[in-house]
Amino acid sequence: MDDTPHHQRSGRHDVVELRVHGVSGARPEQVLGLAHVRQVAGDDSGGFHRAAETEDAERDGVTLEAYRWGDLPSGTVARTLSLVFLLPFMLSNVAVWMRPTDRRSGAGVTVLCRLLALNLTVVYVVSIGGVALDLLAWRCLGAARCRGPFDTMAGLDGREVGPRLAVLALLPIAAVAFLRLLGTRRPRPAGNPLWAVEPMVGRLRAVHVAAALAVLNLMLLVARTAGGATASTTVLLTLSAAVLPVCAGLLAVPGLLDRAATMRMVTRTASAVGAVAVALSVATLVAVALDERPWPSSDGLPGYDEVASWALLTQMTLLVALSGLVLGHHGRGDRRNALPQGLGAAVVAAIAVGLGSAFAANLVYQSGNLLGGYRGDGGPPLPYQWTLLAFFVHVIAGVVLCGGLTLLSRRRRWRAAAAITARDFPTVGPEGAERLRQVTRAVARARFAEWLGLLAITYAALSGIGLATSLLRLTDLAPDQLAWRVLGLPAGAVGMGLALGSYLVAAVLVALILGGVFAYRTAWFRRHVGILWDLGTFWPRAAHPFAPPSYADRAVPELADRIIHLTERHDGVLLCGHSHGSVLLALAVLRLPPRVRQRVVLLTYGSPLDRLYARLFPAYLNETVLRTVGDRVEWRWLNLWRDTDPVGGWIFAPHRPGDPPPDPADPAGRVDRRLRDPQGLLPPPGERRPPPVRGHHPGESDPDFRAAMSELARRLRL
Template sequence: MDDGSAPQGERPGRHDIVELRVHGVSGARPERILGRAHVTQVAGDRSGGFHRPDGSDATEPDGLTLEAYRWGDLPSGTVARTLSLVFLLPFMLSNVAVWMRPTGRRSGAGVTVLCRLLALNLTVLYVVSISGVALDLLAWRCLGAAPCRAPFDTVAGLDGRQVGIRLAVLALLPIAAVAFLRLLGTRRPRPAGNPLWAVEPIVGRLRAIHVAAAFAVLDLTLLMARTAGGGTASTAVLLALNAAVLLVCAGLLAVPGLLDRAATKRMVTRAGSAVGAVAFGLSAATLLTVALDDRAWPSSDGLPGYDAIANWALLGQMSLLVALSGLVLWHHGRGERDKALPRGLGAAVVAAIAVGLAAALAADLVYQSGDLLGGYRGDGGPPVPYQWAILSFFLHASAGVMLCGALTLLSRRRRWRAAAAITDRDFPAVTPSAAGRLRQVTKTVARARFAEWLGLLAVTYAALAVIGLATGLLRLFDLTPAQLVRSLFGLRPGAVDRVLAMGSTLVAVVVVALLLGGVFAYRTAWFRRHVGILWDLGTFWPRAAHPFAPPSYADRAVPELADRITQLTERHRGVLLCGHSHGSVLLALAVLRLPPRVRQRVALLTYGSPLDRLYARLFPAYLNEKVLRTVGERVEWRWLNLWRDTDPVGGWIFAANRPGDPPPDPADPASRVDRRLRDPRDLLASPGERRPPPVRGHHPGESDPEFRAAVRELAGRLLDTDGG
């Protein structure tokens, strides 16, 4: 079944060429991809497999044998897994940021280091927030300083127990949370063979470093609380050793190329394992020291030293993000600029979103838990660092919404003028009965062109996030938002409390929306098609920065595609690769893996492709024009790319080739790859038709006449190459 041969009863086409279709992020069923009611899986498994029509439906009228590769379940899997991965979203975004580095070698190495340190900081903040609930809220407040509402005032029968015992027992909650992260980040099995990415072995080293840092931060939280009432020699030694572990973890990530170089991988692997073992041993010693220390503890509303640790964790985020933004902007200022979607700036933008979201989620966890347990009554509310985090998220998220609305309105006239120029050229003679239809098409083109403004929107939002995170400086002065507002504006603290409550509710709404999105991604095709691209884009890249991010499905999909193409060329005269949307990206990478003997019998047809419009701009160091030209050279320029002005995602790759544009350079084969499709084909219904031709937009359209014409042309090129 996996040998690449045709299923029983299949009749090969007259040209014996396979048309292999790869879908985009919509995750369509194989029946829909192939346009057939009955299909049979001929290779792969339930998550990703190759399918062919049954019986006499196996070939197209053009004589090509149909086959489809369905990979839609690889990025997510089960509904339960998708819902659990929602909580890894900040980790996923921090991991994507490292792949958005600029093309410069020096700046790229610096961006990689800063992204990895930011990713480590996200793990630290995760542990700090869980510790805030377990140690500060439950162990210290609910069971001691200010009893919470029942039944939380008697958690696990620890009420009345010695403080050290309460802290040591409830410290198991953050440890379990780290184990939960490690479980979620466990890679799913994939086929044997050479993986796509050379960075996947780094995950083990990163995982050891992050786990060690998590244990060290938990220990420091406990030890700082213990030393607030007077330290001992043992606590001083443990404090120094745990601080050293944390510094070693950061140092292993801070040396450029240390984790990636083949010459140092064995040393780093051993160092990561050693620091992990040391951190585990220090945690055991810390728990015992805290539990067995029967000295009196200081009297305070909150866990001593906890606010300082949360302060420095959040301030570290801001410092790293500002450094990353400065480095990327410095590189961008020295190189070529792209006004539509600035190349290389994606690292700072996505990192800002990841950091802002992580800080908001951490703060809201503590905030909502305190409200639920009633542990912040009468002592000024949640810890001050989290009050600032909630406030900054609310302010820059609100500003981001207003910015999006303002940019939509301000860009409307420019987008409309550009769209009108396109539709006027496509439909020069419009009858009065078609005027309404023309306006509708122009509106669709104008909406599709909003993607060209996303770069400005994203960069501005990132700037707002940095400004919001700058409130971390105010945390150093132990100044609450209520105190600042009262001193500056004379407002009552209740106004700030209401804003904080609104901010906390906003974060909770975001979490609920993400969870519902995971459900609707499976139940609603429309939702999957429009929102799934964000998840598929994030899980496309391997874990080069954060080991607890979702695993890369491309590490399986691309080698699997390359192996299947190789099998098909051994049994057929040629293979026509047809990739829609994100499927075109998978096929482009698969082409780069094909051996020369296979590439000679392969042609490529892409449609609705984001290769240049999104990927080359977002990931300029990995999917740039040089790489795309290499793809064309590998298939000897048997490559056509179909695109529409109504498509908000896909576009041209090398040249727009619009009517009225300068003729393509005959010496450059890349200039003949792109072919623009007029969309719709006409404004009014043809004679005998009840409805006018639909606007296709990002729809694949494998049965459209233009698509079939491109298929026939490329099949003919394959036959000419084969001597047929």
């Protein structure tokens, strides 16, 4: 590539139009509208592309360039599938970034989210321990009731209980190591990372590993002491139990992990706790393997039900506390719907907890049924029966709520949409009536996003279902027994609910796996579900260290460096960001030095900056931050939006027909430009089809887009 500035070669004003796509993961040929492109910077995961030598490299005197970042969150099929298994951890990590702006409430939300993330690790280890220790070591190899070859696995069937437990305890340890391995895979790091919290991941990792090993030790030692305690087992049990409150304490003190003044002390403490947990695990395995005393006789591993019950009860208690804190927050609400700030934290945490506990319960439940280890002894452990039943009830309640809210809001959404289309198309003949109804329906569907806040409040309140089922578990009754005694329901009804809950969890897992594969292989599918992966892996790991790493640590600095490079070799840069690409560009603008900002203009379209990000992450992407972005580019910023777009929207003012004019003294009032969608109801002359409804689709070739770019180019050249 010839790096000589274009204006020195041609004598003309030289401008580069840098386009950044959204979550669709579009190919650079699609972003640029060219048949052939070549990569000029970056690599296969995230690269900058321009027209090939055989293509016209300029349009309207502007050189086109595209930044493709779509493979950073996923990349390969294996990487995408790993996101499925890390989904609960990823969601718990997103929740911590949704805290409200109020310092006290925000600190409380951060602490509760981190404790919930720690509890997810504990529940994960307890479920793996349920398969390895309770099902395989105790039931299958002890009572020899499992299907082969698991009743004689690795020759352990002839061993004593202690050695069997010690050997199979290596499976949960390997599972934790596997999670750690998945969490350390990341895009190539940039030299100037965006987020300052990534060094905290090491401290979080030490805390989570220590808690995981401590819980594993407790499962072994509680089972061993059920037949009588010795001095060594008592000491090990006491020390292992003490590790858990220390781990929780490191997370529970507000700001302790984040404060620079205590960073070295916390790092050393977390490392020391992790080392102690490893030493206790080695001592526990040796003590259990060498203890020749007889073990108590029971259907399941002694004490396992109690450990699982308290892990799940703690999880539900933390979730209810988080929901109560958010719903009771009286700070400034959403400026449109007056919703409590930080509401997204409770909702996303509830989804993370629901998926995590359901995956854990179904792993134990289905493994036992598959191996035949739960025959004749009352079924799977009671905590998991209640968890699967709670998941089934929760999903049914969620479906009913979504359906009810859809019907409840339909009339109001349709009324608002009809008012919008009536202003856009005041005179419609009979031939356009049906098309008008279709457009009104598209606007009404897009406006459902305005009602998500009410749905979120109700969903957050549903966390009480999980707490109630956890408390019912303390009755030591199975769900069918309690239903028969209290409600008089036959056991088959509750058993059907458990089976349906188990199949529902399996269906969710299969759907997520297929979604991960199709999101990688199919652009259409990725455009609709990719926002989950891209939003989840956008935020860094500030709660769960085993969550997927943040790709923004590479994408945003890489964008900023490229913009700086382009301004050094060209007269200016037109930044064009669609959907999530507008978020990446907004953050990149905040990193630009003053000399570069003067030669940059910004165009966003289909942008979720205000409609989603400012609402979900009020402490980090709020109106103040957005106004700072405008100030950095000296308000050379235009935002194009459509009423048919369910994701993007206006940032500062809608400017719909009939709205009051913006304040001329406020430059933010000139940023947003509403695009009528579609352009018309009837087919243009010579066409057979009417103009399409664009919705959230990009529109780089649309006349409105080109007009906005021409206006920004003129501002840049002044």
